[in-house]
Amino acid sequence: MADPKGFLKHGREVATRREVAERVQDWNEVYPDGIGRALLPIISTQAGRCMDCGIPFCHQGCPLGNIIPEWNDLVWRDDWDEAIERLHATNNFPEFTGRLCPAPCETACVLGINQEPVTIKNVEVAIIDRAWESRAVRPQPPEWLSGRTVAVVGSGPAGLAAAQQLTRAGHTVAVYERADKIGGLMRYGIPEFKMEKKHLDRRLDQMRREGTVFRAGVAVGTPDGLSVDQLRDRYDAVVLAMGATEARDLPVDGRELDGIHQAMDYLPQGNRASLGEEVEDQIVATDRDVVIIGGGDTGADCLGTAIRQGARSITQLEIMPQPGEDRPAHQPWPTYPMLFRVSSAHEEGGDRVYAVSTKEFLGDDQGRVRGLRLIEVSFEDGKLVEHEGTEREIPAQLVLFAMGFTGPERPGLVEQLGVELDERGNIKRDEQYATSVDGVFCAGDAGRGQSLIVWAIAEGRAAAAAVDAYLTGSTNLPAPIPPSARPLTV
16 A cells, blocks of 8 residues: 555645636646646655555546556555556546546545545546656557457547547547547537647547547538448448537527527637637627526636636526535535535636526627526425525626536437437447447447546447457457446536
């Protein structure tokens, strides 16, 4: 184990972010020189807080089954080469999860019963950032080719994980992405201040060197893209990993007004502009009162983006009541609790308003949104109750919906393939990730529904094992989880 008395001698310590006044002036990562370097002075001590529990519940909290106590011990012992081997054994992309995952492993940490948990996420990202800098991450091309071909539709974390595993198993894999660059929402949906795209690009370069082929700018199932018949004719198996991209809407009076947009219309444009790309008719928050409807991570991404664009004011609305700072009694350890959390974007500005519902969007004479009419609400016996006499108006010239997603897009590929859907509108699959259409598999949010990046990678890895077995009759690839698994945490 790591330091036997580490958790007794040292408290929890995380990386220090750059000063707010400095970081809001640029789009760079909020940590000085990147989080990996920012962690180096404290990471050994923090890894040494791991107790090497008899039953490490952090494993239960992590869908990937990361061997967390082992790489904590290795970091404490300064054995970084072996630490990255242990980390990569279960996670293809720790540089993504170490920045974007909400760390359900930490809320399941045994130390967290009566102390602050181990900084597992920080140790993870320190390992992979150091590995990249020391060139310990190298391509792993297959020793032989199977002669079988696989198409992966979608280049988010689920699709990339499936593609890398299948390529390493010896299959010829092509990843199709309708956007102009590979990466899915990690490319344009995640702001640069949260994850700089250099981390994505160097992983894609590794995959190319291993043999994975990327086809960006190709929409499958559209007249000007690749037809479903062409897809089935060219490939022995297909993995659907398009994500859940149907955004949830808010159909109240005034919805048709100009200036009301989905977050995933706003964020990609902001990300492109921050990377120096030219964006026509960009939606910008400059000198506007901005209202973000939705209190989750996507809303926080909109908040940080609007701050950097020079918004006059920003208000983030949430229909649920404000969570507390301590675990609720009905969410005991090791489950993932609903707590009041402060992201880097929330540190930078804006107001958070809880327990309110939007009654109406108010417009001006030009048909543009000028404000919202809100009412305070509560949930009683599972029903939403509006409180009379609490209505008020707030100004807004830009409204962004960040209320989540309802499932994969049905028109086009999904309908043309004829795959069966489940009762929630997601693509139905069996215990082997197989859909109702022979040779077609599904991984990630397209089958699971909107979820976490760590679940997407876990499902991509597991689906790859199922595809490998389908093509060859057996597999040596790890299969972390069945598709019927549901998280006990997030």
